[in-house]
Amino acid sequence: xxxxxxxxxxxxxxxxxxxxxxxxxxxxxxxxxxxxxxxxxxxxxxxxxxxxxxxxxxxxxxxxxxxxxxxxxxxxxxxxxxxxxxxxxxxxxxxxxxxxxxxxxxxxxxxxxxxxxxxxxxxxxxxxxxxxxxxxxxxxxxxxxxxxxxxxxxxxxxxxxxxxxxxxxxxxxxxxxxxxxxxxxxxxxxxxxxxxxxxxxxxxxxxxxxxxxxxxxxxxxxxxxxxxxxxxxxxxxxxxxxxxxxxxxxxxxxxxxxxxxxxxxxxxxxxxxxxxxxxxxxxxxxxxxxxxxxxxxxxxxxxxxxxxxxxxxxxxxxxxxxxxxxxxxxxxxxxxxxxxxxxxxxxxxxxxxxxxxxxxxxxxxxxxxxxxxxxxxxxxxxxxxxxxxxxxxxxxxxxxxxxxxxxxxxxxxxxxxxxxxxxxxxxxxxxxxxxxxxxxxxxxxxxxxxxxxxxxxxxxxxxxxxxxxxxxxxxxxxxxxxxxxxxxxxxxxxxxxxxxxxxxxxxxxxxxxxxxxxxxxxxxxxxx
Amino acid sequence: xxxxxxxxxxxxxxxxxxxxxxxxxxxxxxxxxxxxxxxxxxxxxxxxxxxxxxxxxxxxxxxxxxxxxxxxxxxxxxxxxxxxxxxxxxxxxxxxxxxxxxxxxxxxxxxxxxxxxxxxxxxxxxxxxxxxxxx
Numbered sequence: 001x002x003x004x005x006x007x008x009x010x011x012x013x014x015x016x017x018x019x020x021x022x023x024x025x026x027x028x029x030x031x032x033x034x035x036x037x038x039x040x041x042x043x044x045x046x047x048x049x050x051x052x053x054x055x056x057x058x059x060x061x062x063x064x065x066x067x068x069x070x071x072x073x074x075x076x077x078x079x080x081x082x083x084x085x086x087x088x089x090x091x092x093x094x095x096x097x098x099x100x101x102x103x104x105x106x107x108x109x110x111x112x113x114x115x116x117x118x119x120x121x122x123x124x125x126x127x128x129x130x131x132x133x134x135x136x137x138x139x140x141x142x143x144x145x146x147x148x149x150x151x152x153x154x155x156x157x158x159x160x161x162x163x164x165x166x167x168x169x170x171x172x173x174x175x176x177x178x179x180x181x182x183x184x185x186x187x188x189x190x191x192x193x194x195x196x197x198x199x200x201x202x203x204x205x206x207x208x209x210x211x212x213x214x215x216x217x218x219x220x221x222x223x224x225x226x227x228x229x230x231x232x233x234x235x236x237x238x239x240x241x242x243x244x245x246x247x248x249x250x251x252x253x254x255x256x257x258x259x260x261x262x263x264x265x266x267x268x269x270x271x272x273x274x275x276x277x278x279x280x281x282x283x284x285x286x287x288x289x290x291x292x293x294x295x296x297x298x299x300x301x302x303x304x305x306x307x308x309x310x311x312x313x314x315x316x317x318x319x320x321x322x323x324x325x326x327x328x329x330x331x332x333x334x335x336x337x338x339x340x341x342x343x344x345x346x347x348x349x350x351x352x353x354x355x356x357x358x359x360x361x362x363x364x365x366x367x368x369x370x371x372x373x374x375x376x377x378x379x380x381x382x383x384x385x386x387x388x389x390x391x392x393x394x395x396x397x398x399x400x401x402x403x404x405x406x407x408x409x410x411x412x413x414x415x416x417x418x419x420x421x422x423x424x425x426x427x428x429x430x431x432x433x434x435x436x437x438x439x440x441x442x443x444x445x446x447x448x449x450x451x452x453x454x455x456x457x458x459x460x461x462x463x464x465x466x467x468x469x470x471x472x473x474x475x476x477x478x479x480x481x482x483x484x485x486x487x488x489x490x491x492x493x494x495x496x497x498x499x500x501x502x503x504x505x506x507x508x509x510x511x512x513x514x515x516x517x518x519x520x521x522x523x524x525x526x527x528x
Numbered sequence: 529x530x531x532x533x534x535x536x537x538x539x540x541x542x543x544x545x546x547x548x549x550x551x552x553x554x555x556x557x558x559x560x561x562x563x564x565x566x567x568x569x570x571x572x573x574x575x576x577x578x579x580x581x582x583x584x585x586x587x588x589x590x591x592x593x594x595x596x597x598x599x600x601x602x603x604x605x606x607x608x609x610x611x612x613x614x615x616x617x618x619x620x621x622x623x624x625x626x627x628x629x630x631x632x633x634x635x636x637x638x639x640x641x642x643x644x645x646x647x648x649x650x651x652x653x654x655x656x657x658x659x660x661x662x663x
Contacts, residue, residue, distance in 0.1 A: 090542035091592055096566075103570065107541050107598025180543015180567050221546050307546070311641040344641045346623055347593075419550055427550045431644055440642040449624035458592060527566050 010268050011426065013227035015387045028383065033278075037373045041281040041384065041489075043274050046297045051370035056062040056081075056328075058360045059136060059301065063088030063346050065460050067123035070113040074128060076350065080357055084335060087124070088112030088407070089146070093425055094181040096142045096515025099464035107252055109354035109460035110172035111347075112138075117510045122156070123150040129153040130154045133409040134165035136211070136301070136335075137308045141183035143170040145514050148502040151204060167208035167257055167301075170196060173234040174213050176338055176525070177415040183515060186407050188522035192347035192497055193238060194245040199498035208257040210238060211301060217415075218261035220305050221423020225277055225375035225389055226273045227261060228397030230406070230415050232279055232375040236397075237406035239288055251524035253295035262324040263305040269324075270376060273331025276300070279393055301326035301338040309344040311437035314450060317341035322359050330376055336360055342397050351387035468510065475508040483507045491521040531585040532656050537565040537574040539602060542592035547619060551587060554645035555652070571598060575605030578614055584656050587648075588618040588635075595622050600633035615655045618645065 002377035008016040009208040015025075035041055038048035060077055062085075063070045074085055089112040098116045099108045108114050115121060118385075125135075128487035130153065139146045151161045172189040175182040182189070193210065200209045208252050214231035214511055222230065235256065242252050260276065262269050280298035309317045318341045325338045340348030340354040348356065364370060376382045400409045409415050429435040436442050483504035490500045504514050536552045540547055545567050546647050554560045561651050563581050565574060586606070588599055606614055617637035618630065627638050637651045 015555050097541075103541060103568075106594035107592055111542075175543075181541075195618065205585055219544075219546070222551075236589040309641075344621065346621070420553075424550055424553050427554070427645065431646065437642070453623050453625075455623075 010265060011223040012268065012392060013223070013390065013420070014225075014268075014385065014392070022380065024380050024384045025186075032385070033387075034377060036055070037124045040285070040293075040296060041278040042297060043278045044086040044377050046277065046299060046334075048373075049235075050332060050373040051329070051364075052373070055364050055370065056333050057084040057086035057134065058082050058357060058364075059086045059090050059335045059337055060353060060357055061086040061138065061303070061337045062348075064454070065113065065456050066463055067113055067115065067120040070133070071124055071126050071128075073350075073353070074125075075224055077353065077357065078128075078133075080354060081361060082357055084134045084136065085128070085164065087138065089137070089139055090114045093146075094139060094142070095509060096145075096196050097518070098468060098510050098512030100468050101460065101512055108464055109456055114149060114460065114464050115146065115149070115511065116464065117471055117508050118149050118152055118505055119467070120509065121473055125153060127213055128502050129159065130157055131159040131163045134167075136167040136169075138169050139238075140169050140172055140175050140179075141189065142511060142515050143168040144192055144284055144498050144501050145389065145511050146504065147196070147204075147207070148498065148505040151502060152506045158248045161204045163206070165206050167211050168196070169213060170210040170375075171213045171234065171259075173237060174409050176410045177217065177230070178222075178419065178525070179216040183519065184522040184526050185525045186411060189414055189525075190241045190407070191245070194242045195496045195498055198247060199496055200255060201247075201251055205255075207255065208299075209252065211257050211259045211316075212238065213259040215261045215303050215334045217419060217467050218263060218305065221307075221426060222419045223390045223422050224263065224265070224268050225396065226418055226422060228272055228276055228279070228389065229393045229400070231258065231260070231407075232283070232393065233275070233397055233400045233409065235280065236283065236287075239404070245290070249284070249290045250292040252293050253284060253288070253290055253293060257334075258298055258300035260300050260302050260333075261305050262302050264308050264320070264324070265355060266323060266327055267382055268389070269327040270331045271382055271389050272383070273300070273302075273328070273333065274374075274386045275390040275393065277332070297333045299313055301335040301337070302331070302333040304328070304339045306339055306343060308377050309339060309341070309502070310437060310439050311344040313445065313447065314345060314437055315340050316440040317344070318355060318359070321356065322362075325359055325363055328342050328371065331370055332374065339374070342450070342453065345450055347456065349452065349454045379411075471508060471510070479507040480504070480509045480513070481526070483509055486511060487514065488517050488521060491518055532560045532585070532652065534560050534562050534585045534587055534652060535565065535574070535578045535581055535583040536587045536589065537569055537577070537602075538567045538589055539569055539571055539598040540594045541568055542590055542594070543567050544591040545589070547591070548587075548589040549637050551589070551619070551645060551648055553605060555638075558649040560649075560652070562571075563659045571601035574602050574654055575609055575611065577641055578606060578630055579609050579611045583614065584659070586614055586616045587652075588616060590618070590620040593597055593621065595620060596626055596629060599630055599635050603634040613659065616657065617651065617655070618621065619648075
């Protein structure tokens, strides 16, 4: 007799059958559900030949300490075959404070690089021609300021901004629910975002104006379905805001991009990525009437799930990350960050960062998964799961719609409560032993405390403070004052705010000064 | 019997509050009264809240690496308010080599990634007992 089986239910609430077969796909219409790769609804991928044409961009998120130290890490990663840059900024930068602000104490250079002015940006990209790389910047509330610095730097390098490639995260809605680096209230934040869309269309047409991010929603504890549903709901809100601001959908939609998490359940994640493309394409076509096929494409970056890394037996993380990276590739990602094995302990050391990059290279060059497009397409299980996830996402989208949309679901706390519920259930499942975490609740061993962790130089705060002092003494302060005055006027009007920000940045106004003006005009958001 | 009151707080600019919220809920489930400050609190604000809310224990969470600066500052601020007897514990991404420094500065216990909420509950109960508080 066969042993009785336990019920298997994914975190998203989808029950998994013992076996899947043709009956599960009865009536399955290939062209409606999948389409050829590169064709509507893009379930199989956004390109007809996917990785046979071009591999994903290997883009490792990096940044710590001073601009000079981070620049050295960038050069190291590029030498090792990384194909795109991704800048991690420290928290004061992300929240619009200069390094000498009192709330910056202890935080300068810690989770990323400190950037106070164009001067730091010049050091950060020293020796890196901006027309030769694509750069992603994890920056949200002050995204316009950092983008302006990047453009100003390109001009100084003699690079036409029209040739710049890269991404700003610029996704404020998920900051309110999951990540926490908001500054202004939702309404002015949405205005800044749509101003950025309009500015980029004209001035930096190849730039990805936003990276609508589920990654952090998942890290905050959501399920795969919630990650997808809330991200797409946020995406809808941005599209609506831009249309309201007078842009036509095909003007900005081709530059929207997404960012997802590769968590632990292998097939659930792959199905999530496939469902994401299909749902977005439908929304853009049917709801927003997009005509340009590029407006329908959900292009996305993936990062392996930081929250699944363990501080216990940290080298086991190498194995987790390798599988997670594989999920992203089988799911058709456009770019990928693989976490370093030591990230539950500290920022990655050179050695750990290198192994993370090598993990991607093994997948790209050694194991043959790039040989054909969407190799799991047609699998009874994967297609059933893709359908099940899609269905559950539509349910959430409907609920959020009834609430008045994503901005409302952010403001009334709906998204946050849903995430909190899931994250608590997850933790309880671990503590009850229903979920296995190797090294934490099973296969535990006694370990020595880890050695040789990366430590951010504690002198960094002093270095940055000195630099700021010198900058404020040596720049043309009259020009700065004029630029900030102009910024205030535009912020109070309905004109595009990015232009005066660019002027201010070029005058070497600091990030804190620029955001300070905007704080005065727009006010600050406080979470209840 | 009076319930144990705990302030869970996020000092500094770090927005990662998944852990803080999970701990808050677990402590509530263990019968404690928990006040969660929300993110981006200064040590001064946290100490003031601890006194005003008359808590038995303060639990700090920080994942940004600023713990060596922020945790001892909370301990100091509590002393300045004459509330140095409120024990402070902390959690987050805190390298082992920083534990000794934080303990020397008056932080009573540190919980790293992978800690079980049941252990946090136990330590809080012990701390309150040690304080000899009438709870």
